[in-house]
Amino acid sequence: MAVRGREPRGGRPRGRRRAAGLLLAVLLTASACTATADPDTFLTTGALDATLERRAAAVLAHDPAGYVEGLAPDAAKLRAAQRTELGRLADVPLESWTYDVKDITEQDGQWATADVELRYRIAGYDTAPVATRRVLELMRDGERWYITEDRPAKGASGQLWQQGDVEVVEGDHSIVLGVGRSENELRQVADTVDLAVPAVSDAWPRPWNRRVVVLVPDSVEDMAGLLGSPEASYRGIAAVTTGEVGGTGKRPAIADRVIVNPQAYATLGSFGQRIVLTHETTHVATRTSTSTATPVWLSEGFADWTAYRGEDRAADTIAPELAEAVRSGRTPAELPADPDFGFDGDPAKLAAAYEGGWLACELIAERWGKEKLIAFYETVGAHSGRDGAVEQALGAVLDTTPAQFTADWRDYLATRLG
Numbered sequence: 272m273a274v275r276g277r278e279p280r281g282g283r284p285r286g287r288r289r290a291a292g293l294l295l296a297v298l299l300t301a302s303a304c305t306a307t308a309d310p311d312t313f314l315t316t317g318a319l320d321a322t323l324e325r326r327a328a329a330v331l332a333h334d335p336a337g338y339v340e341g342l343a344p345d346a347a348k349l350r351a352a353q354r355t356e357l358g359r360l361a362d363v364p365l366e367s368w369t370y371d372v373k374d375i376t377e378q379d380g381q382w383a384t385a386d387v388e389l390r391y392r393i394a395g396y397d398t399a400p401v402a403t404r405r406v407l408e409l410m411r412d413g414e415r416w417y418i419t420e421d422r423p424a425k426g427a428s429g430q431l432w433q434q435g436d437v438e439v440v441e442g443d444h445s446i447v448l449g450v451g452r453s454e455n456e457l458r459q460v461a462d463t464v465d466l467a468v469p470a471v472s473d474a475w476p477r478p479w480n481r482r483v484v485v486l487v488p489d490s491v492e493d494m495a496g497l498l499g500s501p502e503a504s505y506r507g508i509a510a511v512t513t514g515e516v517g518g519t520g521k522r523p524a525i526a527d528r529v530i531v532n533p534q535a536y537a538t539l540g541s542f543g544q545r546i547v548l549t550h551e552t553t554h555v556a557t558r559t560s561t562s563t564a565t566p567v568w569l570s571e572g573f574a575d576w577t578a579y580r581g582e583d584r585a586a587d588t589i590a591p592e593l594a595e596a597v598r599s600g601r602t603p604a605e606l607p608a609d610p611d612f613g614f615d616g617d618p619a620k621l622a623a624a625y626e627g628g629w630l631a632c633e634l635i636a637e638r639w640g641k642e643k644l645i646a647f648y649e650t651v652g653a654h655s656g657r658d659g660a661v662e663q664a665l666g667a668v669l670d671t672t673p674a675q676f677t678a679d680w681r682d683y684l685a686t687r688l689g
Contacts, residue, residue, distance in 0.1 A: 312380040312411065313378045313380060313383070314375055314378060314383040314385070314409060314411075314416055315375070316372045316374075316375055319372055319375065319385060320372050322341065323370045323372070323387075325337075326338070326341070327368050327369065327370075329357075330357070330360075330365070330368045331365055331367075331368055333357060333360070333361055335354050335357055335358075338353055338354065338357045339353050339354060341416075341417060341418060342417060342418055343410065343412070343417040343418070343419060344417075346417075346419070349418075349419075356432055356433065358436075359432040359433075359435065359436050359437050360432050360437065362437060362438070362439040363393065363432070363437055363439060363448065364393060364394040364395065364439075364446075365391060365392070365393065365394065366391075366392040366393065366394035366395075366397065367390070367391060367392045367400065368389075368390075368391045369389075369390045369391070369400070370387045370388065370389055370390070370405075371387065371388040371390065372385060372386075372387050373386040373387060373388060373404075374386045380411065381410065381411050382408075382409065382410055382411070383408075383409045383411075383416070384406060384407070384408055384409070385406070385407040385409065386404065386405075386406055386424065387404070387405050387406075387407060388402050388403070388404050388405070389402065389403050389404075389405055390402045392526065393446065393484055393526075395446075395482065396446055396480070396482045396483075396484050396526075397484070397526040398480055398526065399526050400526060401526045401528070403423070403427050403428060403430065404423070404424035404427045405421060405422070405423060405424060405427070406420075406421075406422050406423070406424050407420070407421055408420035408421075408422075426499060427499060428496070428497055428498055428499035429496040429497055429499070430497070431448055431450055431486050431488065431497060432450075434450045434451075434488055434489065434493050434496070435450040435451055435489065436450065437449070437450060438450070438452065438454060438457060440454060440457040440458050440460075440461050441461065442458075442461035442462060442464060442465040443465045443468075444464060444465050444468035444481055444482055444483060445460075445461045445464035445465055445468070445482070445483045445484075445485060446461075446482075446483075446484055446485070447460045447461045447464070447485045447486075447487060448484070448485070448486050448487070449486070449487035449488075450487075450488055450489050450493070451488070451489030451490075451493075452487050452489065452533060456487070456533075457487060460485055460487060460531065460548070461485070463541075463544055463545055463548045464483050464485060464529075464548050464552060466545060466549075467483075467545065467548045467549040467552040468481055468483065468552060470549055470577070470578075470581075471549060471552045471553050471555075471556045471577055472556070474553070474576070474577040474580060474641075475553065475556045475557055475577065475645065476645075477556075477560070477645070477649075479555070479556040479557075479558075479559070480555075481556075483527075483529060483552055483555055484526070484527070484528050484529070485528075485529045485530075485531060485548075486528055486529070486530045486531065487530075487531045487533055488530070488531075488533065489533065490533065490534065491505055491506055491532050491533075491534055491535070494530055494531075494532050494533075497528075497530055498511065498513065498530065501615070503615060504614040504615045505532055505535075505614060506532075506534075506535070507535055507618060508532055508535060508614055509531070509532055509535040509536045509539060509543075509544075509547045510529055510530060510531045510532060510536060510547050510548065510550075510551050511529075511530055511551070512527055512528070512529050512530070512551045512554040512555060513527060513528045513530060514526075514527040514528075514554065514555070514558050527554065527555045527558055529548070529551040529552070529555065545578075546578045546579065546582075547578075549577060549578040550574040550575055550577070550578040551574070553573065553574040553577040553578065554570070554574055557570070557573065557574075557648065560648060560649045560652045560653070561652050562652045562653070562654075563656065563657060564651055564652055564653075564654040564655070564656055564657050564660035565648075565651050565652045565660070566606075566609060566651075566657070566660075566661060567607070567609045567611075567612045567624075567628070568606050568607045568608075568609075568612075568624070568627065568628035568631060569628065569631075569632070569648060569651060569661075571612060571624075571625055571628045571629075572625075572627075572628025572629050572630075572631050572632040573628075573632050573644070573648055575625060575628065575629035575632070576629055576632035576633055576636060576644070579629065580636075586630070586633075586687040586688055587687075587688050589626070589629070590623075590626035590627075590629065590630060590687075590688060591622075591626075592619050592622040592623040592626060593623045593626040593627055593630070593684065593688060594688040596623060597684050597685060597688040597689055598688070598689060602681055602684055602685065603623075603627060603681070603684075604677075604681075605677060606627060606628075606631060606677060606680065607623075607624035607625075607627045607628055611623075611624035612624050612625070627680075627684075630680070630683060630684060630687060630688075631680050632644060633683075633687075634679065634680055634683045635647060635669065638679075639668075639669055643668060643669060646668050647664050647665075647668045647669060650663070650664040650667060650668050651664045661673065
């Protein structure tokens with residue numbers, strides 16, 4: 272049975288439902304176990320929920336004793352690991368830390384497995400929680416239940432504090448959390464994001480939080496761990512933005528994270544770093560208007576359009592792969608498809624896809640104007656699904672058709688890159 276969670280409401284933190292630390296420990300009173308596994312000895316979601324609420328206070332108060340209270344008494348290694356993880360969170364300004372108990376399975380009166388969802392917010396930055404799934408293994412000893420294992424659910428991403436001590440640097444519009452990176456390096460990232468936020472707000476004059484959370488892990492391997500994906504997918508990628516998209520643009524804001532690949536990012540000059548973080552900040556700003564109806568060429572093209580607008584750079588310098596294709600008679604017949612943006616594919620094809628999306632947005636802004644580009648983006652994202660979204664917006668906002676827009680885009684490539 273699933274138990275629905277509730278977020279704390281205003282003011283000072285209250286006792287929190289479905290709440291706990293990463294290595295959540297459960298200390299529950301139950302009836303004495305019988306050989307026939309009396310159902311009264313089973314762990315219930317209500318009892319687990321009440322215990323997790325007590326655990327929340329320990330996380331938010333950075334109380335090591337409370338944090339390890341319900342671990343098996345002889346689990347010295349587990350207790351030490353949990354204390355270490357809590358210590359790594361010491362400088363992170365947490366606003367909330369809650370758990371939603373999704374299910375309790377595999378019970379026999381002595382052992383149980385719980386599927387839970389951790390939700391947390393960073394104070395002053397997150398307008399909604401970040402969520403990740405965890406699996407708890409529990410053992411009954413006499414009248415008490417104890418946690419014996421806490422692990423990520425299958426396919427769930429890791430968390431930064433599981434990788435080492437978290438260093439925190441705050442800027443005017445940003446908070447940067449790093450592991451294994453110097454304070455100076457994190458400060459430079461914060462300063463660059465602080466430049467990006469006003470630029471993005473000028474390009475996207477719609478309401479958004481104007482606060483960005485950036486994670487800088489120690490390596491590309493750790494970056495992949497935070498994303499729950501293979502390392503090879505991100506070796507040449509300087510940064511990505513996490514976040515969910517819904518069926519339409521009519522939904523609340525969601526907490527995003529910009530995750531930096533420290534190795535790839537370090538190879539860029541100040542210009543390249545500014546472009547990368549402005550691009551990623553654009554994704555944060557436009558998140559609530561981006562949906563499953565939005566093609567990747569539009570979301571990535573708009574982010575690049577925002578990053579490059581106002582820069583005195585020739586188009587063939589910004590789009591070298593596409594320029595080479597156009598000059599050699601290989602002008603694309605169609606706008607880039609979603610699979611063209613896969614990180615694990617051909618790097619040249621990936622670069623050309625980004626460049627094509629950028630020039631499509633450049634075309635709209637140049638011919639129809641910035642406000643029409645923004646309206647087009649919003650109209651596509653507000654559509655009920657992918658089918659027909661672009662076609663409808665092209666007609667309603669730009670008074671054109673997919674075939675005509677594609678032809679205009681191909682002509683624009685020739686003009687700008689030929």
